[in-house]
Amino acid sequence: DAGVTQSPTHLIKTRGQQVTLRCSPKSGHDTVSWYQQALGQGPQFIFQYYEEEERQRGNFPDRFSGHQFPNYSSELNVNALLLGDSALYLCASSLSDSQETQYFGPGTRLLVL
Amino acid sequence: QKEVEQDPGPLSVPEGAIVSLNCTYSNSAFQYFMWYRQYSRKGPELLMYTYSSGNKEDGRFTAQVDKSSKYISLFIRDSQPSDSATYLCAMSEDKIIFGKGTRLHILP
Numbered sequence: 001d002a003g004v005t006q007s008p009t010h011l012i013k014t015r016g017q018q019v020t021l022r023c024s025p026k027s028g029h030d031t032v033s034w035y036q037q038a039l040g041q042g043p044q045f046i047f048q049y050y051e052e053e054e055r056q057r058g059n060f061p062d063r064f065s066g067h068q069f070p071n072y073s074s075e076l077n078v079n080a081l082l083l084g085d086s087a088l089y090l091c092a093s094s095l096s097d098s099q100e101t102q103y104f105g106p107g108t109r110l111l112v113l
Numbered sequence: 114q115k116e117v118e119q120d121p122g123p124l125s126v127p128e129g130a131i132v133s134l135n136c137t138y139s140n141s142a143f144q145y146f147m148w149y150r151q152y153s154r155k156g157p158e159l160l161m162y163t164y165s166s167g168n169k170e171d172g173r174f175t176a177q178v179d180k181s182s183k184y185i186s187l188f189i190r191d192s193q194p195s196d197s198a199t200y201l202c203a204m205s206e207d208k209i210i211f212g213k214g215t216r217l218h219i220l221p
Contacts, residue, residue, distance in 0.1 A: 042212050102209070
């Protein structure tokens with residue numbers, strides 16, 4: 001049973017560009033959450049998707065947007081990249097009624113130059 | 114005051130010792146309390162979760178929650194070099210809030 005997978009593993013972009021990160025949840029999970037983890041910090045909640053809709057959102061600007069597809073996979077889009085967006089982006093999946101048991105993917109490491 | 118406070122360490126202990134990791138929090142509405150382990154360049158791995166107050170044990174790991182003190186702990190018995198990692202506490206009311214993580218080194 002495959003766990004949470006994310007692609008790509010690494011990405012280098014320049015300021016002002018746009019990026020799309022992808023996540024496939026653990027089999028049987030219907031809820032996907034995205035987190036940003038800066039170096040030396042804990043993950044920070046960006047938003048959560050359930051039934052193809054954004055259910056909750058953290059304190060991130062509108063440059064961060066997402067999407068969930070009918071097969072529960074998800075994308076995170078970041079527009080107008082800033083140097084400060086450099087971080088590890090983590091996807092976590094869970095069942096909608098069991099958010100305390102989230103399973104994380106390996107992350108996508110984004111570097112903005 | 115941050116919602117979740119966690120000492121970043123590093124914490125170095127000899128192999129076989131009991132490790133104590135702790136977090137404090139300010140939001141009394143938190144209901145679920147989790148501990149994650151994160152190895153370098155990997156995603157966090159859920160170790161344990163506890164609902165409300167009390168203790169929970171799983172093998173060498175014990176999680177404790179004291180809601181009256183807004184304080185949670187993770188104890189690791191018979192620590193092994195493979196336990197060397199960053200340990201993240203997390204808690205939730207609706208969204209999950211993480212601590213900064215404590216870097217733990219188990220010395221052989």
